[in-house]
Amino acid sequence: MKRVPLEKKVLSENDRIAAELRECFREHGTLCLNLISSPGSGKTSLLEKTLEGLSRNARVAVLTGDIQTENDAARLRRFGFPTKQITTGGTCHLDARMIERHLADWRLEAIDLLFIENVGNLVCPSSYDLGEDAKIVLLSVTEGEDKPLKYPSIFFKSELLVLTKVDLLPYVPFDITAAEENARRVHPSMQIVRVSCTAGSGMSEWMAWLEQRRRHAAAKAQPVA
Numbered sequence: 250m251k252r253v254p255l256e257k258k259v260l261s262e263n264d265r266i267a268a269e270l271r272e273c274f275r276e277h278g279t280l281c282l283n284l285i286s287s288p289g290s291g292k293t294s295l296l297e298k299t300l301e302g303l304s305r306n307a308r309v310a311v312l313t314g315d316i317q318t319e320n321d322a323a324r325l326r327r328f329g330f331p332t333k334q335i336t337t338g339g340t341c342h343l344d345a346r347m348i349e350r351h352l353a354d355w356r357l358e359a360i361d362l363l364f365i366e367n368v369g370n371l372v373c374p375s376s377y378d379l380g381e382d383a384k385i386v387l388l389s390v391t392e393g394e395d396k397p398l399k400y401p402s403i404f405f406k407s408e409l410l411v412l413t414k415v416d417l418l419p420y421v422p423f424d425i426t427a428a429e430e431n432a433r434r435v436h437p438s439m440q441i442v443r444v445s446c447t448a449g450s451g452m453s454e455w456m457a458w459l460e461q462r463r464r465h466a467a468a469k470a471q472p473v474a
């Protein structure tokens with residue numbers, strides 16, 4: 250029986266669309282960030298806190314992915330920035346075609362910073378390039394410090410680790426130093442910020458990281474002649 254290498258084909262088609270998206274982002278100087286974590290690690294909360302802290306004039310937009318519900322888009326729309334929900338209907342990750350489709354009626358020239366909140370899942374989203382400038386992985390202190398070792402792919406591919414819910418550290422047996430060491434065993438140059446969205450700690454480091462990445466993307470922008 251002849252085997253059909255379907256997975257490879259699907260992924261290479263995804264890579265083709267992702268490369269086109271990346272080129273578009275670069276032409277327009279749009280910084281695109283892909284936020285990935287287990288369900289409930291605090292992706293939407295981090296985005297809420299981020300949008301709350303931005304000027305009303307900031308040229309920011311959000312695509313947020315979930316299997317079902319518009320809940321996250323409803324939470325994020327309150328801040329007045331363009332926001333769309335991508336409901337996958339069962340698929341456990343976003344793919345480049347979903348991003349392309351949902352961006353079709355947005356003008357990238359009016360967006361400096363595009364956040365993509367992926368479907369809550371620490372495994373599948375790591376295999377799908379969305380054309381982003383950087384993947385960001387979130388790990389909350391209730392999940393266990395061994396997760397970078399158990400799910401190395403996403404920690405290897407992410408530029409930044411956001412350790413979330415650090416306000417809960419006094420109540421959970423989570424060794425934050427070991428978590429950071431584990432992340433750096435997988436990805437030695439990984440940048441790390443410790444954040445609490447409820448207490449607000451670490452938000453200035455996170456915002457500074459964003460600003461530095463945004464300036465970098467703007468400097469790299471190459472408008473089409």
Ligand SMILES: Nc1nc2c(ncn2[C@@H]2O[C@H](COP(=O)(O)OP(=O)(O)OP(=O)(O)O)[C@@H](O)[C@H]2O)c(=O)[nH]1
Nearest residue numbers: 287288289290291292293294369413414445446447
């Ligand atoms: N104590 C504490 N709770 C938090 C913090 N950030 C988020 N939470 C809570 O964690 C829960 C999940 O947060 P969400 O922001 O919805 O997580 P998510 O990663 O977007 O979840 P999915 O989109 O379903 O994958 C909510 O009840 C939040 O209030 C934090 O910094 N500290």
Ligand SMILES: [Mg+2]
Nearest residue numbers: 292293321366
């Ligand atoms: Mg969410």
